[in-house]
Amino acid sequence: MKQLHLFDIPLIADKWQVQNFSADNFGEQSARMSLEQKLIDIMIVSDDFSRQSVSYQLSKNDCLHRWLKYKEGFSADLVKKLLREFEIKAGDTVLDPFSGSGTTNLVCKMQGINSIGFDILPMSKIAIEAKQSVYEYDLKEINQIISEIDQLEMPENYNKRTPYINITDGAYPKNTEKEIAFFAEWNKNSNYSKSAKNLVMLCMLNSLEKVSYTAKDGQFLRWDYRSKKMRESSEYRAKNGKKPLVIRLDKGNLPTLKQVLLEELKSVFVDINSIQKYTRQEESELKFVEGNALYELPKYGDNILSGVITSPPYCNRYDYTRTYALELAYLEITDEKIKKLRQELLSCTVENKPKIEYIKENYEALGKKKDFDNILKIIEKNKTLAEVNHSLAERSINGDINNRGVLRMIDGYFTELTFIYAELFRLCKSGAKVAFVNDNVRYGGEVISVDFISTELAEQIGFKPVKVYSLKQQKGNSSQQMAKFGRVALRKSITVWEKP
Ligand SMILES: C[S@@+](CC[C@H](N)C(=O)[O-])C[C@H]1O[C@@H](n2cnc3c(N)ncnc32)[C@H](O)[C@@H]1O
Numbered sequence: 001m002k003q004l005h006l007f008d009i010p011l012i013a014d015k016w017q018v019q020n021f022s023a024d025n026f027g028e029q030s031a032r033m034s035l036e037q038k039l040i041d042i043m044i045v046s047d048d049f050s051r052q053s054v055s056y057q058l059s060k061n062d063c064l065h066r067w068l069k070y071k072e073g074f075s076a077d078l079v080k081k082l083l084r085e086f087e088i089k090a091g092d093t094v095l096d097p098f099s100g101s102g103t104t105n106l107v108c109k110m111q112g113i114n115s116i117g118f119d120i121l122p123m124s125k126i127a128i129e130a131k132q133s134v135y136e137y138d139l140k141e142i143n144q145i146i147s148e149i150d151q152l153e154m155p156e157n158y159n160k161r162t163p164y165i166n167i168t169d170g171a172y173p174k175n176t177e178k179e180i181a182f183f184a185e186w187n188k189n190s191n192y193s194k195s196a197k198n199l200v201m202l203c204m205l206n207s208l209e210k211v212s213y214t215a216k217d218g219q220f221l222r223w224d225y226r227s228k229k230m231r232e233s234s235e236y237r238a239k240n241g242k243k244p245l246v247i248r249l250d251k252g253n254l255p256t257l258k259q260v261l262l263e264e265l266k267s268v269f270v271d272i273n274s275i276q277k278y279t280r281q282e283e284s285e286l287k288f289v290e291g292n293a294l295y296e297l298p299k300y301g302d303n304i305l306s307g308v309i310t311s312p313p314y315c316n317r318y319d320y321t322r323t324y325a326l327e328l329a330y331l332e333i334t335d336e337k338i339k340k341l342r343q344e345l346l347s348c349t350v351e352n353k354p355k356i357e358y359i360k361e362n363y364e365a366l367g368k369k370k371d372f373d374n375i376l377k378i379i380e381k382n383k384t385l386a387e388v389n390h391s392l393a394e395r396s397i398n399g400d401i402n403n404r405g406v407l408r409m410i411d412g413y414f415t416e417l418t419f420i421y422a423e424l425f426r427l428c429k430s431g432a433k434v435a436f437v438n439d440n441v442r443y444g445g446e447v448i449s450v451d452f453i454s455t456e457l458a459e460q461i462g463f464k465p466v467k468v469y470s471l472k473q474q475k476g477n478s479s480q481q482m483a484k485f486g487r488v489a490l491r492k493s494i495t496v497w498e499k500p
Contacts, residue, residue: 023445023485070101092306097293112282170228297423347412350405395444
């Protein structure tokens with residue numbers, strides 16, 4: 001392992017190298033141990049990449065990148081550093097198969113680098129389209145929209161309500177439910193340009209959480225004590241002799257949609273103005289497809305990419321369709337469609353069912369059954385994965401994992417990622433580099449080194465492992481795991497591979 005500071009040497013070796021993968025030496029860990037020994041030499045504990053740079057924190061105040069408040073995003077700074085390190089130039093093509101708010105794609109666009117992006121969430125398309133039009137907006141038109149919204153008043157007798165799904169029922173004060181519908185209808189029927197209307201839609205999406213009784217908080221939506229859900233739950237607890245809930249969210253006075261929408265539009269206006277005034281538009285193509293990377297990647301030709309910079313969903317049970325329920329409901333995605341969308345996610349929730357049959361059908365339909373078989377063989381041959389799956393099954397029998405969906409999730413996660421890695425290998429030109437930002441995880445006392453296992457799979461596919469940047473700040477464990485199995489710090493890493 002390369003060390004950064006002389007004085008840190010013993011500390012770093014202890015802190016970032018996993019010493020024990022299976023709490024209380026419960027299960028087999030030899031495959032994980034030998035993989036750790038093998039790859040620790042290419043690990044660099046990095047000063048260049050911080051916890052902030054792999055999260056949305058740095059983008060919060062970043063011109064353009066702040067247009068969609070996407071907490072799962074990484075920073076423009078991280079993408080810039082990696083583009084530099086990979087020596088990617090204007091005219092090259094970079095891919096992000098999990099674009100999210102489009103950080104990779106937009107940084108590329110601003111540097112004249114072509115890019116391709118996929119994501120299954122409809123917000124992604126709206127945000128990326130809005131941002132990539134930054135040089136095309138007519139500032140006079142945006143100004144006119146701001147003035148018109150400022151003058152607009154919802155009629156007293158207006159009684160439409162913004163669409164909702166089960167989990168968002170009662171998410172807004174009654175008047176706000178109507179106000180959202182009113183402004184959405186106004187935007188839909190206005191005569192402004194298509195790109196300006198899409199920009200207003202993005203600002204509406206960004207306003208929803210602020211005007212609601214909810215707050216995005218890690219894996220869940222938290223609810224204000226005044227919301228219908230919380231009121232009903234308090235009544236239920238009181239009736240059944242249970243103590244009132246202690247942790248209550250109080251969002252204070254909620255602003256109106258009009259107030260927040262105006263703020264959003266004004267801040268976007270400032271960004272457009274400064275980008276149009278102070279930067280030069282570089283020639284490049286940004287191609288975004290709203291779709292599942294697992295099914296889209298096999299459709300592309302060989303040797304087209306100079307690099308990949310991405311961050312897949314982490315293997316941490318995080319459900320994007322729940323966190324973004326307000327935004328999805330606003331976009332008229334019904335309960336049924338949300339369930340489908342959840343299944344489209346790279347397996348990262350306990351509800352995900354195996355997709356292997358659909359993947360196989362897709363490869364067959366594309367006349368690529370051989371590729372499918374070869375990739376599957378790599379997965380089946382990997383000893384570390386077999387050990388992880390076996391240990392988790394044993395843990396489950398031992399009562400250490402309370403939801404069998406975890407086993408399915410881990411198995412599906414690595415299976416699906418291997419298909420992604422294999423397709424990236426095919427799409428990359430010789431010399432192209434691939435960077436994946438990801439977190440290691442722990443379930444039932446078993447440490448799963450997503451960074452090293454992924455690197456091993458990538459190597460089996462044909463990539464050369466180059467380095468694994470590990471962040472100085474590591475991740476803790478859930479309180480249940482800590483109580484039962486003690487604490488093991490988990491790496492947050494950026495893995496870098498090269499196509500020879
Ligand atoms: C960690 S986020 C990426 C954030 C992104 N780097 C950014 O800066 O905004 C992972 C993304 O993967 C998307 N995703 C999940 N499963 C997918 C799939 N099967 N195909 C394409 N995108 C998917 C999620 O919707 C989410 O936006």
